Amino acid sequence: MDSKYLPEISLSGLEEKKNLQDWQGLFELLTEPLHEELYKRQTFDFFDELSDGQQLFISYDYVVNQVSQGGFIQFIENGYVGLLLPMPEWLYKAGAPDMAKIIDDVLKVYVLNKDLMDKKNTLEEFASLYDELKEFEIIDERFFQFNVPTIEIMSRYALLHLAEFALAK
Secondary structure (H helix, E strand, C coil), X not given: CCCCCCCEECHHHHHHHHHHCCHHHHHHHHHHHHHHHHXXXXXXXXXXXXXXXXXXHHHHHXXXXXXXXXHHHHHXXXXXXXXXXXXXXXXXXXXXXXXXXXXXXXXXXXXXXXXXXXXXXXXXXXXXXXXXXXXXXXXXXXXXXXXXXXXXXXXXXXXXXXXXXXXXX
C-alpha cells in the first residue's frame, strides 16, 4: 500500500545517519514524524494512511518501547497485540526473518493463552502472568538479541525504498 502521509525529512540528516551507519538514529528519524502525527490525530485510524513500511516502523517502535519496560506480557496487557499480526510478513519482506520468527512465536503463545491474557487483570493477576507464562522470558531474550540487527536491517531497507517512508529535502 502506498502512503497517504509522507513526512519531510532532512536529506542532510538522512545522509549523515547513513554515512555514520547510525541505524538507530535513522530508524528514529523515520519514526519520529509518524509518532508526532499519530499523537496530533489521537487515533490509530492514522495507520490506514501509512505504507506497510511505515506501519512496520511505528509498530516495531511500540514493540521496542513496551518490551523494554515489561516484556511481551506488558505489550499484550496494554492492548497492542493487534500491531503484531501483520508484522512477520513485513519483517520477512524487509529481510529480517529472525525477528519475524520471534514475533510469530509471540503470537502463537498469545493464541494458546488468549483467555488468560485477554481478561482484565488486577495488578496481582498481571504480575502472576510472568510466573505462569515463562515461555515469554525466552522470547523476550531472543527479541533483545535480535533487536539491534533488526533495526539495522529495517533502516537499510528504508534507504532502498525511501519513497515509501518520507520525502527527503
